[in-house]
Amino acid sequence: MEPIKKHYKNFLISLFQQFPKGHLAAASTLAAGLCFVLAAVPSGNAEATRQTRLPLDLPTQATPPKFVNHTPSNQPHSGLTSTLGVSLRLKDLVNSTLNPVPLVLASATAEASTIKEEPKWQEFIVKSGDSLSIIFQRAGLNDRDIYELFNESAEAKELRRIVPGQTIAFQLNDDGKLHQLHYVKDTLNSLNFTRSEDGFIAKKIERQPDIQVAFRQATINSSLFMAGKDAGMASNLIMELANIFAWDIDFALDIHRGDQFRVMYEERYLDGKKIGTGAILAAEFTNQGKTFQSVRYTNAEGASHYYTPSGESMRKEFLRMPVDFARISSHFNLNRKHPILHTIRAHKGTDYAAARGTPIKASGDGKVIFAGRKGGYGNTVILQHGQAYQTLYAHMHNFGKGVKVGTRVRQGQIIGYVGTTGLSTGPHLHYEFYVNGVVRNPMTVELPKARSIASAEKANFLAQTQPVVAQLEAFKGSSRLAMASDDDN
Ligand SMILES: [Zn+2]
Incomplete structure (x- = not known):
């Protein structure tokens, strides 16, 4: 109830x-x-x-x-x-960085568009099925130009990884040879090659969003x-x-x-x-x-x-429930009549009914101390969390990837999947929670908070977060003002 x-x-x-x-x-x-x-x-x-x-x-x-x-x-x-x-x-407030960008290409709406520069740029959007060879041909270049570029610049190998949607722009010199190539990998990253007397010079351009x-x-x-x-x-x-x-x-x-x-x-x-x-x-x-x-x-x-502004973690060391989308089918009850054995047998955990295959998550960071078959529990994982806590997950259909004795797991990591192995009437997770070796009700046991900011780190923490909290307060103030005056500045 x-x-x-x-x-x-x-x-x-x-x-x-x-x-x-x-x-x-x-x-x-x-x-x-x-x-x-x-x-x-x-x-x-x-x-x-x-x-x-x-x-x-x-x-x-x-x-x-x-x-x-x-x-x-x-x-x-x-x-x-x-x-x-x-x-x-x-x-x-935040060190915002907007780097000057030496070359900005206008984004092409058509497949190939020219850019008003001297000499002319030709820009191509990589389509599915395109190869570097095909794109060079479109620009009026050939495989020898590719060879030259690859031969003279180690960075050119990145051009092997072109994918549809990226753009490559070319600038040819008066002899029709490649003078500059601009490869836009994504919104923030591009690579520029410029011919010089010592071969092509590559320049990585990494844009920082504002x-x-x-x-x-x-x-x-x-x-x-x-x-x-x-x-x-x-x-x-x-x-x-x-x-x-x-x-x-x-x-x-x-x-x-x-x-x-x-x-x-x-x-x-x-x-x-x-x-x-x-x-x-x-x-x-x-x-x-x-x-x-x-x-x-x-x-x-x-x-x-x-x-919190004073440095306490918002997280708790344990998730209250190790499965999403489940309903509790049986509560912790030390005097329960067992549904299969029909004898009084303590129900030392909480049962979560869920579809077979539903992921089971480690309720806290810890170490696997048992992973295998365990009598009526069926496929079971037991985790040790620090000195004081243990959690047990039973009736699993199968285990999470890499989950075996000695494995370290993070809170929320999938350690197995709901099943009905062992003494079980249908797919569910049986979950037990131990504090200093004593079994406790997982639904009501007081869960420890995750580690707060250590005292040695407190000064750093406050220096970084106090201006942010102050700004939140300022926003609140200014928005109240704006609401009152309904003004537009
Ligand atoms: Zn159970």
Whole structure:
């Protein structure tokens, strides 16, 4: 009868769920999106699991951020009582780097287009089936030119890896020989070859996107997803926001009308065009009057995690549930009558019914101390987490890749798949949790917080994060001002 906390399936669903009496039309539109999200739930390590990335990018503000306020459009299903987006160029805050680019090619809309330069450039988009030889021929060059280029420049071998969609531009000299070649690998990377007296000189051009800091805030009226969408946030950004607070807020049960969030994140621009969103830098979530704040910190090793402004980790050392999309079929009960043996036999864990093959995730970082068949437990994995904790996963159909005794696993890593091996009546995961050798109820045991910032690192942490938190506060202030005056600066 106890409420199921941190139920990840419900958590996902709740992001999209309307409160009762929601609009049907909106709900059905969301159904498609929900299937998509459910299908897109990643596996892999902890970070990947906690940060669902979707290729889907909802329409976002086309306006280049220049401290822009925008008022929400009054859509019929608008989930907001108030939404405000503010974006700002913030070079002081984040070391934004926009490198001068020595050569910028106009992007071609046609397959081959000329660029107004002296001498003439010819640009070709690599099509499927193209080879370097074919593209050189199109430019009026031949295999001997390719040979020359490859012979004189070691970097030319990168041209062997051309893929459709990339562009190659040529500049020929008066004799019809190759003078310059420009190979655009992707939006940010290109390679330039220029003929000199000593052969071709290669130059790598790596463009840095212009990082701008964006701010969005909303009050939830129907669902987190609707509120985020109306605030101009892409689905993956909404998911990331929810993931940051998922250890503190139960998104399945606890979200109420009037809850608010504020998020400050990176947007990446190239030549004034938005090419995507980056990381969330800081966020705030007010849930039923209780406000949680979180800030991103990158340590000396380059790993980024979220902390409270005082340096406590947002994560817990253990996931409450090691399987997504499961329902609890049997609770921890030390006086249970066994369904097969029909005798009183303690049920020392929680059973999660799920389809055969559903991934089972390590609930915390740890080491595999058992992986194999274990009597009535069937295929079983036992993990040791530090000194005090052990977790056990039973009735697995099969084991995760590379999972054997001695393997180190990360939180969220797939260690096996749901099955019904051993004494079992149907596909489910039997999960046990031990503290200092004593079996505990996995649903109610108090879970330790992940490591907070060490005192030696505290100064670094504060130096990096305090300006970010201050900026979040400033955004809040300025957005309140903007809402009051409804002005456009
Ligand atoms: Zn069980």
